Amino acid sequence: MIQESIRNQITFSRIPPGEGLQAGLQLTPQALIDVVRDSGIRGRGGAGFPTGLKWGFAASAPGDKKYVICNADEGEPGTFKDRVILSNWADLVFEGMTLAGYAIGADEGILYLRGEYAFLREELEKCLAERRGQGLLGAAAGGKDGFAFDIHIHMGSGAYVCGEETALIEALEGRRGEARNRPPFPASSGYLGKPTVVNNVETFAWIAAILQRGAAWFKGIGTEKSRGPKLFSISGDVEKPGVYEFPMGITVAGLLQETGGNGAKAVQIGGASGQCVPADHFDRAIAYEDVATGGSIIVFGPQRSMLDVAENFLEFFEEESCGQCTPCRIGNTKLLEGVRLLKQGECSAQYLKELCQLAETMQVASKCGLGQSSPNAFLSIVKHFRKEIFSRDAAAA
Amino acid sequence: MLIAQHDKTRAQIRDLVAKHGCQRNALIPILQDIRDKNGQISDFAMQTVAAQLGIEPSEVYGVVTFYSFLSEKPRGRFVIRLCRTISCDMAGKEEVARQLENDLGICFGETTRDGRFSLEWANCMGVCDQGPALLVNERLYTRVTPEKVSEILDSIQCPA
Ligand SMILES: Cc1cc2nc3c(=O)[nH]c(=O)nc-3n(C[C@H](O)[C@H](O)[C@H](O)COP(=O)(O)O)c2cc1C
Ligand code: SF4
Ligand code: FES
Numbered sequence: 001m002i003q004e005s006i007r008n009q010i011t012f013s014r015i016p017p018g019e020g021l022q023a024g025l026q027l028t029p030q031a032l033i034d035v036v037r038d039s040g041i042r043g044r045g046g047a048g049f050p051t052g053l054k055w056g057f058a059a060s061a062p063g064d065k066k067y068v069i070c071n072a073d074e075g076e077p078g079t080f081k082d083r084v085i086l087s088n089w090a091d092l093v094f095e096g097m098t099l100a101g102y103a104i105g106a107d108e109g110i111l112y113l114r115g116e117y118a119f120l121r122e123e124l125e126k127c128l129a130e131r132r133g134q135g136l137l138g139a140a141a142g143g144k145d146g147f148a149f150d151i152h153i154h155m156g157s158g159a160y161v162c163g164e165e166t167a168l169i170e171a172l173e174g175r176r177g178e179a180r181n182r183p184p185f186p187a188s189s190g191y192l193g194k195p196t197v198v199n200n201v202e203t204f205a206w207i208a209a210i211l212q213r214g215a216a217w218f219k220g221i222g223t224e225k226s227r228g229p230k231l232f233s234i235s236g237d238v239e240k241p242g243v244y245e246f247p248m249g250i251t252v253a254g255l256l257q258e259t260g261g262n263g264a265k266a267v268q269i270g271g272a273s274g275q276c277v278p279a280d281h282f283d284r285a286i287a288y289e290d291v292a293t294g295g296s297i298i299v300f301g302p303q304r305s306m307l308d309v310a311e312n313f314l315e316f317f318e319e320e321s322c323g324q325c326t327p328c329r330i331g332n333t334k335l336l337e338g339v340r341l342l343k344q345g346e347c348s349a350q351y352l353k354e355l356c357q358l359a360e361t362m363q364v365a366s367k368c369g370l371g372q373s374s375p376n377a378f379l380s381i382v383k384h385f386r387k388e389i390f391s392r393d394a395a396a397a
Numbered sequence: 398m399l400i401a402q403h404d405k406t407r408a409q410i411r412d413l414v415a416k417h418g419c420q421r422n423a424l425i426p427i428l429q430d431i432r433d434k435n436g437q438i439s440d441f442a443m444q445t446v447a448a449q450l451g452i453e454p455s456e457v458y459g460v461v462t463f464y465s466f467l468s469e470k471p472r473g474r475f476v477i478r479l480c481r482t483i484s485c486d487m488a489g490k491e492e493v494a495r496q497l498e499n500d501l502g503i504c505f506g507e508t509t510r511d512g513r514f515s516l517e518w519a520n521c522m523g524v525c526d527q528g529p530a531l532l533v534n535e536r537l538y539t540r541v542t543p544e545k546v547s548e549i550l551d552s553i554q555c556p557a
Contacts, residue, residue: 002539005526077482077521115466116522118535155429158466160520174424176463192422233525235484241526272483298484298525312483316520322463 005084007242007259011229012205017091020211021136024099025144032103033059036207039215040227045071045163045200046270046294047369048226051207054197057187058104061195066106068097069172069191069198072113073156073163076271077316078296081231082201084243086113086120089205090127094151096204098141099211100197101149109151110191112168115158124153160320164368165190165198167322178324179368200294202231222248226287230295234259236268237301252291253282261299266306266384271296272313273373276306278384306385310378311339317374328371331362335378342389352389356382403441409434410445419450424460428467437471465519473508475553477501478519478532479541485521485528489542493529496543500550513554 024032037052058066070093074082085093097109113121128151131137141149154172156162162171166180169191190196206228210218218228226248232255235241239260246255252267261267266278269286270293277284277291284290286297300309314336323329338355341347359375366372382389413430417423427446431438438461447454461467479485479494498504501514508515524530527539531549538549 002524002537003527005524074523075521078484078525079521080523080525083523114523116519116532116537119537154426156466157425157429157464158519159464171425172422174421174460176459235525235528236487243526268483300487304487308486309483312481312486316482320520 005080005233005242006088007234007240008244010231010243010245011209012085012089012092015089015092015209015212017089017095017208018136020092020208021095021098021142024211025102025142025147029059029103029105032099032211035211035215036103039210039218041203041206041210041218042226042288043200044202044206044230044294046076046273046292048288048292051199051203054187054199055100055103057185058106058195058197061188063195064105065108065192065194066104067191067194067196068100068104068106068109069165069168069186069196070097070109070111070201070204071163071165071168071198072111072117072201073160073168074114074117074201075160075163075320076273076294076296077313078235078268078271078298079233079294080235081233081243081295083117083120085201085205085231086117086124090124091131092205092208093201094127094131094137094204095208096199096206097151098137098149099207100199100204101141102144102147104195104197106195106197107148107150109149110172111151111153112156112162112172113153114156114163116156118155121153121155128153159322160316161322161368161370164370167368168198169196176322178322179370181367202295223285223287223289225289232286232293232295232297234261234297234299236297236299237261237264237304238299246286249285249287251283251285252277255286255297256282256299259299263302264299265302265304266300266309268298268300268309268377269293269296270376271298272316273370273376276309276377276380276384281384306381306388307339307343310381311336311343313377314339314374317370321370321374322368325365325367325371327362327365328367328374331358331366331371332374334358335375339378349390352382406439406442407445410442410449414446414449421450421452424450424452424457425464425467428457428461432467436468436474438467438469440469443469471508471512473513473515475513475533476515476517478517478522479505480520480522480528480530480532481518482521482525484525485530488528488540490529492543493531493541493546496546500547514550 042048162177167177186196317332443457531538
């Protein structure tokens with residue numbers, strides 16, 4: 001039913017499965033963490049936390065029971081690269097998880113797979129069973145004496161907020177997916193209160209690649225603050241939507257060039273919770289130090305109404321807010337009402353200003369990343385498309 | 398009839414607890430299995446699960462109502478979910494939505510009277526490059542057009 005989404009050469013297809021794992025298990029856990037740190041890799045799920053640092057925290061956290069969680073909740077609008085990775089290179093993901101288990105001293109890994117991806121489960125279970133059969137999981141995993149590690153799959157149940165790592169852990173524990181206060185961070189107190197590493201699907205796959213090719217290879221690609229290649233999910237008004245691999249630091253213009261998105265009016269980078277970049281900013285770089293993203297790129301052609309875009313995103317957040325804290329629960333509803341007023345040409349400039357203040361309050365006062373980032377698209381659209389927003393006003397009046 | 402139904406539910410849940418365990422972290426896998434078998438997670442099922450896990454029924458209710466893939470209300474044998482998020486929206490999900498409503502004779506949020514189909518909106522399903530996307534239970538359909546809707550519905554009714 002689903003067609004292939006891969007559009008250019010992806011490094012993962014050139015990484016022979018198994019080699020990264022073997023290379024990593026030759027090292028001491030500390031040396032393995034050092035390789036990850038030296039590569040400069042930062043989390044591929046969006047927030048961009050340095051992976052080596054995270055593993056180091058979990059490794060040094062006291063406790064003899066620890067967990068490795070692979071975040072395959074992939075709910076950010078416009079993202080689908082994790083689905084593609086799991087369909088094509090699941091072995092690399094499981095290798096990365098196994099390496100994490102070895103590095104931090106965990107014996108249990110959990111793949112948290114979003115409910116929408118239930119159709120992937122059978123293949124993934126098969127892959128895990130094969131790995132058990134080959135001795136890559138289980139007692140003496142990967143042939144390493146004294147290292148036991150296994151992975152099981154936990155299905156999500158349809159909740160975007162469960163991609164947030166502490167909400168994900170709540171869900172795993174059998175509760176409502178309501179984000180926790182941080183600190184404590186999962187690396188010190190995560191699943192069942194134990195030290196837990198949570199990483200994105202793509203992060204784990206890159207770790208396997210880094211162990212196979214070396215930290216220097218990874219570090220040699222990208223920018224100083226954003227190392228390595230990255231997978232991008234590209235959709236919207238482009239000729240060739242799909243999954244692409246580009247070095248971190250590629251400009252928006254460069255990306256549009258490669259994907260056939262010429263003539264775009266704006267590009268949403270980082271999904272609904274990211275920023276909307278207008279055409280006169282297309283020279284900006286996609287990197288943690290400029291416009292950050294977990295890989296979601298949505299392109300808007302000249303015919304699109306930016307208010308429609310803002311409305312769609314806010315409908316998404318209004319529904320997906322867990323409702324635990326007021327800035328997010330009420331704030332998204334208010335912003336959505338505001339956008340609808342704008343669409344009808346019934347919003348005063350003063351009220352729009354107040355909405356922007358509310359949006360800024362949400363960014364600082366919300367409990368988790370959902371509420372903190374949900375106003376981003378609204379704010380960037382109001383900032384960059386003022387003329388369009390108000391001409392709507394005039395036209396409707 | 399009701400008693401027989403309750404006995405069946407009780408036995409089913411006992412089996413699921415044996416399979417997943419009676420710790421709190423078994424709750425969602427148990428609820429997912431109940432959903433897969435029965436469509437709905439009834440009040441009685443929630444109470445039974447709560448008793449088996451030693452937690453309050455309200456806790457179970459809180460979980461069931463939190464997740465959009467768990468439901469305390471009866472759902473059709475086939476739950477049809479249409480993606481309404483931006484990329485599928487731009488790819489024409491609105492026309493597909495109208496056709497689904499016309500062909501099924503129900504609105505979004507409703508179930509057909511014969512209990513076969515429920516129609517729901519969903520958020521991004523991770524195939525944004527191939528929208529509009531439609532999920533029927535666990536099966537994903539991409540690039541759905543209004544013309545294809547009846548084809549899809551027919552193939553569900555009499556699978557090849
Ligand atoms: C609302 C929300 C949703 C998120 N969804 C995802 C997701 O689907 N996948 C993911 O890997 N990270 C997601 N994250 C980020 C995670 O909290 C976490 O930072 C990430 O899994 C860490 O992995 P990484 O360092 O490898 O990126 C989300 C964060 C927020 C606030
Ligand atoms: S910010 Fe939103 S999603 Fe996060 S805890 Fe608050 S209400 Fe829940
Ligand atoms: S927007 Fe519909 S699948 Fe992502």
